[in-house]
Amino acid sequence: MTQARPRLVVHGAGRMGRLVAAAASAEGFQLQALVSRQHPGDLDGAQWRPGLDALGTAPDLLIDFTLPSGTVAAARWCAAQGVPLVSGTTGLEALQARALERAATQVPVLHAANFSPGVNAMLGVLESLGGLGIRSARLTDVHHIHKKDAPSGTALALAAALAPVQVAIESRREGEVIGDHSVALELDGETLTLAHHAEEREIFARGALRAARWLLGRPAGRYRAQDWALGGEAD
Ligand code: NAD
Numbered sequence: 001m002t003q004a005r006p007r008l009v010v011h012g013a014g015r016m017g018r019l020v021a022a023a024a025s026a027e028g029f030q031l032q033a034l035v036s037r038q039h040p041g042d043l044d045g046a047q048w049r050p051g052l053d054a055l056g057t058a059p060d061l062l063i064d065f066t067l068p069s070g071t072v073a074a075a076r077w078c079a080a081q082g083v084p085l086v087s088g089t090t091g092l093e094a095l096q097a098r099a100l101e102r103a104a105t106q107v108p109v110l111h112a113a114n115f116s117p118g119v120n121a122m123l124g125v126l127e128s129l130g131g132l133g134i135r136s137a138r139l140t141d142v143h144h145i146h147k148k149d150a151p152s153g154t155a156l157a158l159a160a161a162l163a164p165v166q167v168a169i170e171s172r173r174e175g176e177v178i179g180d181h182s183v184a185l186e187l188d189g190e191t192l193t194l195a196h197h198a199e200e201r202e203i204f205a206r207g208a209l210r211a212a213r214w215l216l217g218r219p220a221g222r223y224r225a226q227d228w229a230l231g232g233e234a235d
Contacts, residue, residue, distance in 0.1 A: 006060035006216055007032045009083075011052065011074045013040035015146075016065035016088065019205035021046050027209035032059045036066075052077040061212050064089055067148070068096045071111075075103040084108045086212045088115055088204060090153025104222045110215050112225030113153025115207030118196050119181065120229035125194065126161035126183065135186045137167040142180040145173045154181055 008029040010021045013036035022044065024031040033047040033055060034040070040048070049055055052073065064074040064087040071089040076099060078085040085103060090113050092100075103109050114120065141155035150171040151159075158181060159167040167183075182195035198204075207225070214228040 004028075005030045006213075007057075008212070009052075009055060009059040009062045010034045011062055011064040012036060012066035012070060012089075013043075013048070014065065015201060016204060016208075017063075019201055020063050020065065020208055023202065023205045023209055027206065028213065029061075029209065032057070058083050060084070061086065061216060063087070063208050063212055065208070068092045072096050072099040075099040075109070078109075079103040079106040082107060084212075084215050084218075085110070086208055086215060087111045088113070088208055091149030101222070104220060107220050108215050108218045108223060109221070110211055110223040110225065110228070112211070113157045114179075114204070115211060115225055116196070116198060116203045117207065117229045118203075119154055119158075120226045122181075122183075122194055122196055123157060123161045123226055124230050126158060129162070129185070132185070132192075133188060134162065134165045135188070137162055137165050137186065138184045139167050139169045140172070140180075140182050141169065142172045142174055142177050144176045144178065147173060152179070152181070154179065158183055 006029055008024050009032050010017050013034050021031055021034050031046055033049045035049045035052055058081040061084045062074060062078055064071050066089050068089060068091055071087050074085060084107050100109050100111050139155055139158055141152040143152055151169045155169050178201050179198040185192040211225055211228040215223060
């Protein structure tokens with residue numbers, strides 16, 4: 001942590017960016033500005049800027065919840081300005097993810113498809129099951145109908161945690177579901193099922209802010225939400 005009340009810029013003023021901005025003060029940050037291309041309407045007193053280049057002073061940290069093109073712009077800007085970056089944007093293509101890798105050579109970067117402590121615990125459990133003899137796995141991701149990417153970033157992260165096991169993913173988009181994930185693991189004559197249900201979107205906003213506090217003062221490099229949520233160290 002670099003100071004008692006670090007200055008925060010939130011990139012993206014959609015569902016998530018607004019929640020992060022609203023929770024910033026309670027989590028010990030000073031909200032410097034919310035950045036989005038279009039003015040998002042009522043901001044409850046927060047400052048708004050139309051782009052990162054319109055920020056007068058660099059903040060102590062930037063949290064990004066946009067679309068992949070926004071994350072690439074944030075990664076470049078943070079690297080150039082020396083600002084640590086936390087991003088929760090999902091659906092990044094390999095080339096877009098490389099922008100995060102490049103930024104991580106200059107500043108600490110934590111990108112995670114999911115900032116809930118529960119999902120990060122689930123990832124940790126799945127990674128520990130390599131010796132269980134899993135024959136196959138079925139994963140279901142259910143989200144609201146506005147979600148742009150499918151499978152969800154969380155579903156892809158859960159599947160990656162089971163590698164090299166083959167995982168069949170079913171993605172469903174229904175109503176206003178915040179995020180439900182379940183994994184059924186076929187063992188020898190038995191099935192092990194793990195499931196997570198997000199009851200409120202605020203868990204992701206609080207998680208991103210807490211992960212951001214954890215990231216401050218760390219050296220340049222890539223970090224995972226699991227490193228923060230499970231109290232471990234970086235890769
Ligand atoms: P949203 O559509 O409500 O908001 C997206 C915001 O990004 C909008 O304000 C839009 O104007 C802005 N934006 C888009 N492209 C931009 C660009 N190039 N530059 C600057 N701003 C840009 O979406 P949301 O529900 O807030 O979700 C945002 C992202 O966060 C999605 O990828 C979603 O999957 C992800 N998400 C992650 C977590 C997590 O825990 N990691 C949780 C929920 C959602």
